[in-house]
Amino acid sequence: MKVTVAGTGYVGLSIAVLISQRHEVIALDIIQEKVDLINKKISPIHDDEISYFLANKNLNLRATTSPEEAYKNAEVIFVAGPTDYNTETNHFDTSAIERIFDDIYRINRDAIVCIKSTVPVGYTEKIKKSYPGMKIIFSPEFLREGKALYDNLHPSRIIVGEKSKEAEIIAQLLKEGSLDENTPVLFTAPTEAEAIKLFANSYLALRVAYFNELDSYAMQYNLDTKQIIEGVGLDPRIGMHYNNPSFGFGGYCLPKDTKQLRANYEHVPNNIIQAIVDSNRTRKDVIADAIIAKKPKRVGIYRLVMKEGSDNFRASSIQGVMKRIKAKGIECIVYEPSLKEEHFFGSKRIDSLEEFKKLSDIIVANRFHPDLEDVRDKVFTRDIFTRD
Numbered sequence: 001m002k003v004t005v006a007g008t009g010y011v012g013l014s015i016a017v018l019i020s021q022r023h024e025v026i027a028l029d030i031i032q033e034k035v036d037l038i039n040k041k042i043s044p045i046h047d048d049e050i051s052y053f054l055a056n057k058n059l060n061l062r063a064t065t066s067p068e069e070a071y072k073n074a075e076v077i078f079v080a081g082p083t084d085y086n087t088e089t090n091h092f093d094t095s096a097i098e099r100i101f102d103d104i105y106r107i108n109r110d111a112i113v114c115i116k117s118t119v120p121v122g123y124t125e126k127i128k129k130s131y132p133g134m135k136i137i138f139s140p141e142f143l144r145e146g147k148a149l150y151d152n153l154h155p156s157r158i159i160v161g162e163k164s165k166e167a168e169i170i171a172q173l174l175k176e177g178s179l180d181e182n183t184p185v186l187f188t189a190p191t192e193a194e195a196i197k198l199f200a201n202s203y204l205a206l207r208v209a210y211f212n213e214l215d216s217y218a219m220q221y222n223l224d225t226k227q228i229i230e231g232v233g234l235d236p237r238i239g240m241h242y243n244n245p246s247f248g249f250g251g252y253c254l255p256k257d258t259k260q261l262r263a264n265y266e267h268v269p270n271n272i273i274q275a276i277v278d279s280n281r282t283r284k285d286v287i288a289d290a291i292i293a294k295k296p297k298r299v300g301i302y303r304l305v306m307k308e309g310s311d312n313f314r315a316s317s318i319q320g321v322m323k324r325i326k327a328k329g330i331e332c333i334v335y336e337p338s339l340k341e342e343h344f345f346g347s348k349r350i351d352s353l354e355e356f357k358k359l360s361d362i363i364v365a366n367r368f369h370p371d372l373e374d375v376r377d378k379v380f381t382r383d384i385f386t387r388d
Contacts (some may be wrong), residue, residue, distance in 0.1 A: 007100075010252075250320075283298075288321050288345040305336070
């Protein structure tokens, strides 16, 4: 089939690579640099599997900045544009998706269009009315930053928000590229599929918040967090997974998805959904207060990224901690190899790790790294299990 993927972030590029193993794929982006890298078989994002597949697999994939070239002959179009959360409207900003739809409607309205971007509950039914005659389907993605292609090759489930021939085509395209034979496939109504995405991510955020609040309690009363979590996790209903304390949940998905779900609860009584968002803010206060109490003159921020294997530090929790520390007049310096600018919000970037260690009174690390072993006594972290 002829397939187009609009957007080459984690979601779009991983889908493009996945499907181009068997089909002709054009990846569309507005940034010429990213397009050029993809055409040179170089990944513009940090993802080991994507980099490997681009360099070593025989993929039928090319990239372009031209909507006409991308959409004209496409049979299926995956939309993977960004939907950042707008704090003024208290909803996702879906304008980038609508710009993509405007082009598709103008160039090739006969294609099957599958939205992979995360959208508000009820969005797909609404957008269908704006583009009459188009076959629009929503299919949520469940990918980790830095592991996007891996999660497409080994999907936990494939969910398609429609029950139709077109929906089966979407499911087949996603499933045939998978390395797992028995991936569950679920066909639902579009609005239910949208809700699945937001509720799944909000549950993950809830779990992060729960173990962070457990750790906050242990910090307050000088208890051993690890012992408590291990004892709690031995209950098979809870389990020893996704339970490592941190400075809070961050990254591209969880903060905005929990806020969007909270907005969707506007007319529904709730306590837990609101509390997930509030808990994350409180956790950053707890962490910052603990650092400030040590009265450092200069705090070193070790890595802005959220997790190992990712180059994304959008909405990372350590930034919130850093802002709170700086608000008390304490100087911060940053060690972040993926940062290009000399300063990060007024804090100097230090390129040399050794110099960074020497200059820092306290080193704040959301996740501990062996590089810090020689200055462990300086490191402030809540990374109990030394893993994501």
